[in-house]
Amino acid sequence: MTPGQDTAPRVIPEASVARLAVYLRMLGELAEQGAETVSSEELAAATGVNSAKLRKDLSYIGSHGIRGVGYDVRALRYQLERVLGLDHRQAVALVGVGNLGHALAGYGGFGGRGFPVTALFDVDPDLVGVPINGILVEHVRAIPAVCAERGITIGMIATPGQAAQAVCNQLVAAGVRSILNFAPVVLQVPREVEVRKVDLAVELQILAFHVSRRAEPAVNGHAVNGVLP
Amino acid sequence: MTPGQDTAPRVIPEASVARLAVYLRMLGELAEQGAETVSSEELAAATGVNSAKLRKDLSYIGSHGIRGVGYDVRALRYQLERVLGLDHRQAVALVGVGNLGHALAGYGGFGGRGFPVTALFDVDPDLVGVPINGILVEHVRAIPAVCAERGITIGMIATPGQAAQAVCNQLVAAGVRSILNFAPVVLQVPREVEVRKVDLAVELQILAFHVSRRAEPAVNGHAVNGVLP
DNA sequence: GCAACTTTGTGCCCGCCTTCACAAGCGGCT
């Protein structure tokens, strides 16, 4: 009866959760195309994963496909939505309406997938009071009031790096438990708050690394690695 | 002398590469603050990783810190830049100048970090010919010519999902070897092309999953998981 | 009603990554 560990009969691995979301989207497309059932092989091919892995992922959510047939698209979709907590819409707050933030506010992929951005914040006086996509930009200092009032528990930070930690603190104080961070900063948060980081520059740097890796060995001996052995 | 495998005395693990980029940025900040040396403990704390992991990461690039002191900030920075292939700027092509694409084109974080976006493409006639951030938007069909001419090997795809695969094919045909994909689609590419995917909606869904996970156990027994044991 | 085929669910193994722990090395202090 101690809260926490023993209440979870099956813990879903982090990596699986990420894939479940991908399966869900693909199921949506399949449903639109009129498919009623789908085999693990088909769904795996469409989402780019191993079919055994996919079946194992689905087994975590207690899903029951039909052997010899596959999975019922509608049922699986519904089940995935419930497990992922998408059966009710989750309001999202976005802080920082600059270049990236503006795009995020207008990005249809969020609202269409159950995450309407219902609050926008910035510090720029020129932006505060301006409506973007039908939402009024409010001053950052209004975060506690607005988030509490609208019951917002998910926040996105798209501010410059220097401002991110302060904004983060405000969000946490306002009751936000999950944060998607686009600022190139490692946020310090209490343990009960979850942060996911999306770092676009780092993504490009990883690509660049592989580019240079593939290019150098063909040039000559003293390549980028093994320089001072 | 056989090209390929044996020229690499140490293979850098994927997970390490991603962190190296993060270390690099933090080193930049430290350098601005005038720090001359940094210990693995400090740098690890600042980037949110375990210090032993950090040291192992750095050991992959043949780095030599000074025991009892730490790492020389300047030297380490320089070395990281070389290993990550950032010693020369890499031009980047961006396809899809919609909501997200527009923001990416204007995002200062790329050019500032050695990845100037030097080519923009779209199919929308209203966008083609319009300059964004000083770059003229060209038609998608110009991809081969432009990429070849400017020696572009890195591409970003920020189109709607349906268009992504076709655009991807064009980029690959144009000689692009690395692709950062923002479209919610699994791209099919030849083996020598590397794709990294950034899926914003999925990121939010992962957060939502944990939100509902934390909320449900406190409510009552028949929670979302363990429904049909 | 039976046989053959299809597809799921999962046990097992393997490899990668993370973390601990500690010896070796270097600078500063006396």
Place this chain on the structure above:
DNA sequence: AGCCGCTTGTGAAGGCGGGCACAAAGTTGC
């Protein structure tokens, strides 16, 4: 000059996730 304390680099162990392969289970055709 020698000792002490700090920090690096790395061997070893543990855990997690991925993939193979197969038995169980259901369906279709005859």
